[in-house]
Amino acid sequence: MSRLFATQPGDDGLPGPERRLAVLALILGTLMAVVDTTMVNIALPSMAADLGVSASRIVWVTNLFQVVCAAFLLVFAALSELVSRRRLYATGVALFTLASLGSALAPNLEILLFFRALQGLGAAATLSIGPSLYRSIFPSRLLGSALGLSALVVAGGYAAGPTLGGLVLSVASWPWLFALHVPLGVCASWLAWRALPREAGRRDGFDWRGALCSIAMLAGLFLGLDGIGHGAPTWQVLAWLGLSLLSAVLFLQRQQRARHPLLPLSLFGERRFTLAVSASGLAFVGQGLAFVALSFLYQQEMGFTPLETAWMFTPWPLAIMVVGPLAGRLADRVNPSLLASTGLVLLLLGLAALAGLDAEAGVMDSLWRTALCGFGFGLFQPPNNREMMASVPHARSARASGVMSTTRTVGQSLGVALVGAFLAAGAPVQMTLWVGAGACVLSLAASLGRVSPAGRAQREARHAQPLRASSDPD
Structure with a gap:
C-alpha cells in the first residue's frame, strides 16, 4: 500500500x-x-x-x-x-x-x-x-x-x-x-x-437537451428493467422501455449535433475503450443475475434461511477484496486485457459450477463455487477499468468514468430483470445461471478482442496529458 x-x-x-x-x-x-x-x-x-x-x-x-x-x-x-x-x-x-x-x-x-x-x-x-x-x-x-x-x-x-x-x-x-x-x-x-x-x-456551454434525453433514457430503462424483475404489468414495462428507446434515439441525434455533447461519441472510436465497456457491461449482467438467482437457489431449493443465504454470498465480495488490489497492481506491469480475460474465464467456470448445483449439495460445495466467481470478477474488474480509463485522453476521463458507472448500473439491472423474466416463465433457477455464464462468454469474447499489446504503451502516453491547472484560488 x-x-x-x-x-x-x-x-x-x-x-x-x-x-x-x-x-x-x-x-x-x-x-x-x-x-x-x-x-x-x-x-x-x-x-x-x-x-x-x-x-x-x-x-x-x-x-x-x-x-x-x-x-x-x-x-x-x-x-x-x-x-x-x-x-x-x-x-x-x-x-x-x-x-x-x-x-x-x-x-x-x-x-x-x-x-x-x-x-x-x-x-x-x-x-x-x-x-x-x-x-x-x-x-x-x-x-x-x-x-x-x-x-x-x-x-x-x-x-x-x-x-x-x-x-x-x-x-x-x-x-x-x-x-x-x-x-x-x-x-x-x-x-x-x-x-x-x-x-x-470549461467556461462555455452545457448540453441541457442532451441531459434531459439522457435522464429520460436511463430512468425509463431502469424502471422498465425493474418492472420485469418484479412482475409489473406488461403495458407498464413496455411504456417505460418505449420511453427509454425514444429518448435514446433523440439522445444520439443530439450528441451528433451538439457543440459540447453530453457524451462525446468519439470516445467509442477508440477500440480498446469500446471493447472494455462491452466486456464490463456483460460481466455485470452475469454478476447481477447470479446474485438474485442464487438467493432463490439457496432458499427455495436448498432450504437455507435468509440469514444463512447472506453468509453464503460472503465469499464473492471477500474474494474481490483480496484479489482486486493485486489485480490492479499486476495491471500496471503486464497486459491488463490478458489479466481481465483470465478473470472472465474464472468467473465463467464459477457460474457454470454454480449452475450445476443441486438441492442436495452441501455448504462447502456452494462456497468454493461462489469464491471462484469472486476471484474471477476481482481479477477482471480493475484491469478492465484501467483499460477504460487509460484508453481515452485525460481531458475526457470524467466522461469515461460516467460511462463506466452507467455500464455497471445498467448491466446489474439487466441481470436482475433477466432472472425475473425467466422465473416468471417457469424456468428453473439453474437455467438463469447458465444465462449468466453465456453473458460471460460474450464478455470474454469482447475482452479477448483487445489483448494484443501492440501500441498500447504509446496510446496510453498520448492520452496521459493532464487537464491544465486552475488559477482559481478557491
Whole structure:
C-alpha cells in the first residue's frame, strides 16, 4: 500500500503526501453511497411497519434512490467538466449528507422518498466521477493499483452493508441507518474540498437537451428493467422501455449535433475503450443475475434461511477484496486485457459450477463455487477499468468514468430483470445461471478482442496529458 503514496521523478498526479487525504475523501464518499444501497434493503420491513405503509410502497425507498442515481450518472460526468470535478464531488457528498439527515428525521413515507431522491442525486455526483479522480490523483504508472483500491472499497462496501445494517437494527431503529452517514459525510465533504486536485472548469456551454434525453433514457430503462424483475404489468414495462428507446434515439441525434455533447461519441472510436465497456457491461449482467438467482437457489431449493443465504454470498465480495488490489497492481506491469480475460474465464467456470448445483449439495460445495466467481470478477474488474480509463485522453476521463458507472448500473439491472423474466416463465433457477455464464462468454469474447499489446504503451502516453491547472484560488 505504501507504494501508492511514494513519489518518483516525472510522476503526474498529486505529490505522494497529498494523495492520502484525497484518497480518503474518495473512499469515504464511495463507501457511503455503496453501503447505503445494501444496508437500507434489510430495514424495509421495519420501515413499512413504523410508517404504516405496504411492502409494495416501501420498496420505493430503494427503487427511487437507484433510479435517480442511474439517471444522472452521465449528466454529472459531463457537468464536472463545467464546474470542475472537485467542486462537483464535494457538493455531491454534502448533498448526500444533508439528505441522509433529512431521511433520518422523515416523519412519513412521502418526505422520506423526497430525501431519498436527493440522496440519489448526491450519490450520482460522487460515483460518476470517482474513477476519473483516481486517474488525476495517482501517476499513470499506478493507475491499475489505484483502480484496484477502488474495487476493494466498492466490494467491501457491498459486503459490509447487510452486516452493518443488521448490527444497527439490533440496537437501534431504522433512522439511525441514515444518521450514521452524517458525521462521515461532513468529514468526507471537508476532505474533498481541501484535498482533491484543483482544475479549471470549461467556461462555455452545457448540453441541457442532451441531459434531459439522457435522464429520460436511463430512468425509463431502469424502471422498465425493474418492472420485469418484479412482475409489473406488461403495458407498464413496455411504456417505460418505449420511453427509454425514444429518448435514446433523440439522445444520439443530439450528441451528433451538439457543440459540447453530453457524451462525446468519439470516445467509442477508440477500440480498446469500446471493447472494455462491452466486456464490463456483460460481466455485470452475469454478476447481477447470479446474485438474485442464487438467493432463490439457496432458499427455495436448498432450504437455507435468509440469514444463512447472506453468509453464503460472503465469499464473492471477500474474494474481490483480496484479489482486486493485486489485480490492479499486476495491471500496471503486464497486459491488463490478458489479466481481465483470465478473470472472465474464472468467473465463467464459477457460474457454470454454480449452475450445476443441486438441492442436495452441501455448504462447502456452494462456497468454493461462489469464491471462484469472486476471484474471477476481482481479477477482471480493475484491469478492465484501467483499460477504460487509460484508453481515452485525460481531458475526457470524467466522461469515461460516467460511462463506466452507467455500464455497471445498467448491466446489474439487466441481470436482475433477466432472472425475473425467466422465473416468471417457469424456468428453473439453474437455467438463469447458465444465462449468466453465456453473458460471460460474450464478455470474454469482447475482452479477448483487445489483448494484443501492440501500441498500447504509446496510446496510453498520448492520452496521459493532464487537464491544465486552475488559477482559481478557491
